[in-house]
Amino acid sequence: MPETRDWFLKHRQQFRERSTRTPVGNGFYTTVGRLVPIAQVLDAVPRVVRVQFG
Incomplete structure (x- = not known):
C-alpha cells in the first residue's frame, strides 16, 4: 500500500476528481x-496484484 500511495501522490493531478x-x-x-x-x-x-472475488 505505501508504494501505491507514493505513486498516486506523485501523479494525482492526472486523474479527474x-x-x-x-x-x-x-x-x-x-x-x-x-x-x-x-x-x-x-x-x-x-x-x-489484482484479485477478483466472486
Whole structure:
C-alpha cells in the first residue's frame, strides 16, 4: 500500500476528481476521490496484484 500511495501522490493531478453524497439521517456527507484506471496502477507499481472475488 505505501508504494501505491507514493505513486498516486506523485501523479494525482492526472486523474479527474469526483464526489458522491451519502445520506445520513436528515443530512448527508460528501466523499471526494479520484478516478484511477486499474490498468495504469498495475503497470506503474510492480508489487500490485489484482484479485477478483466472486
